[in-house]
């Protein structure tokens with residue numbers, strides 16, 4: 001048990017090493033929890049106190065100020081709350097990676113509230129049996145030579161607008177109507193522009209004025225497409241690169257809109273997600289991009305180390321990819 005707990009902590013360290021949130025307090029508290037668990041797995045079962053977490057972060061990661069016990073408690077409690085939100089975003093990806101390694105127990109972060117009277121809060125990492133039995137997420141045959149498995153990072157709540165999407169943009173009730181209202185405004189605007197074009201084009205007196213008129217209509221249409229195009233496309237195609245205004249500042253433009261068709265069992269959902277994989281040729285990070293000219297109308301996974309050669313198909317539903325660039329030798 002001790003061994004599996006410290007192994008789990010090591011796995012999470014590996015999975016989380018490039019998370020941008022590791023620079024924030026909540027990420028540092030996670031790192032402290034993981035390292036303390038690895039260093040003392042026996043004690044980790046009970047959990048670590050505010051003071052132990054604070055000491056580790058201050059001493060080994062980043063200065064956190066010397067404080068009274070009350071302040072330490074407040075600071076760690078606050079950071080833990082943010083870590084809870086971070087964990088909700090990342091949990092799917094962590095669970096998928098654990099399953100892909102054939103691990104049957106899934107990690108959870110856990111807090112036992114002290115409740116006063118000198119009993120302090122305890123923070124720990126726990127392992128629980130995977131909810132859907134012991135099966136691995138992908139059969140080995142599905143991942144034969146050259147194929148790879150994508151993992152989901154979940155939703156980012158960085159900007160207020162994305163909060164609408166934070167637990168999925170449920171297409172039911174008022175949100176369904178809001179969604180269709182936005183689509184409707186887009187369409188009305190589009191039709192109005194076409195009418196304006198039909199009327200206006202005959203009223204331009206010179207060639208220059210006509211060209212100017214046509215180009216301004218084209219720019220407005222293009223801008224509208226950039227703003228809303230993804231929402232039109234995602235319902236049909238199920239997955240699309242999210243529009244720029246939904247991409248978090250820190251991202252590389254690889255966040256996706258995913259339309260999950262759940263009806264009639266449950267309402268349909270639109271989520272913001274990010275998928276990554278490990279390149280099967282070089283071990284680099286594979287991210288999702290538009291297919292461009294060669295893979296027109298598709299999304300593909302490109303490896304950061306060699307984006308033109310290490311290219312993979314992207315099936316968001318099965319979370320698998322096949323190598324697309326053929327190798328002659």
Ligand SMILES: [Zn+2]
Nearest residue numbers: 279282303310
């Ligand atoms: Zn690669």
